[in-house]
Amino acid sequence: MTMTATDPRPALAEGLARLFRDGDPSILAPEAAWDMMAPVDHVAGRDAIMADVVAPLRAALTGLHRRDLIVIGGPNRRDTGGEWLVCVSHYVGTHDGALWGVAPSGKLAFLRAGEFHRLSDDGRHIVESRIILDLPDLMRQAGRDPWDGHGLGTEIAFPAPATQDGLCPPRAGGTASLDVVERMLGALHVYDPETKGSAGQTGEGGTWADDMLWYGPCGIGSNFRWDGFVKDHRDAFLTAFPDRKGGNHYCRIGDGDYAAVSGWPSMTMTMRAPYLGVLAQDAKLTLRVMDIYRVADARIAENWVLLDYVDLFRQMGRDILR
Structure with missing residues (x-):
């Protein structure tokens, strides 16, 4: 798959949006496997991803949807190879249900996320992913300090790039x-x-x-x-x-x-x-x-x-x- 021939990034980003907003798994290959932050860790297969990741998120965050800040992609320089899509996002909704040990606040939550997705040869499906959702920050938003006052810098929601061009930017360079x-x-x-x-x-x-x-x-x-x-x-x-x-x-x-x-x-x-x-x-x-x-x-x-x-x-x- 050559990502410079036609730009697949917008369609892939929309596929991820549908996955969580609508519960539409079509972007996932049947054999897709996700390695995630603890306590989720490894989830193998499209059905398991829907049951063990997508469903809990949709149940915990009412009105769940993604707000992407950065969507980029390209060939992997490392020997592991592959074409990858990388996103910095927030999962947004009202935190009405517990999520992997984080008790609900009943209030608006912005759950920050980093995602690396390896694409199928045709560039249309996700076959492998690494995903970190910042659950300690969701806990902080719900009014509980994971660090008991020992935190370091300024806690903010991730901002978009200062140049406001992080969504499928021009590819040169x-x-x-x-x-x-x-x-x-x-x-x-x-x-x-x-x-x-x-x-x-x-x-x-x-x-x-x-x-x-x-x-x-x-x-x-x-x-x-x-x-x-x-x-x-x-x-x-x-x-x-x-x-x-x-x-x-x-x-x-x-x-x-x-x-x-x-x-x-x-x-x-x-x-x-x-x-x-x-x-x-x-x-x-x-x-x-x-x-x-x-x-x-x-x-x-x-x-x-x-x-x-x-x-x-x-x-x-x-x-x-x-």
């Missing part, structure tokens, strides 16, 4: 956008243990824009500029997990001014210090990661980040959806 992101990822592996800085990130020749915006999951929150990123995320994370190693991505794509990478899991690390209210355990941990980037003038201007913290904290012995 995707290779260059992904090149910038890969250069940044390579430099992140080495950092100063005192300042938590990494060479090549900011300043002349850096990969991050001076006015970068980083939008993170519940617990980390969002932050502004490199110093805000370090203060509200990087410092605490590297203090708790100083030996963390990232990468291990199954998918990396570039599309226009956007790029996306994901690993399942991406990070391996050891917990050496307290983090978000949990004491250090010297535990070996893994972390499922999704990053979606907007690149402008050869620098990263915005970064939307989904992390499966329900699974991470499950490995620490804590059920944060209690």
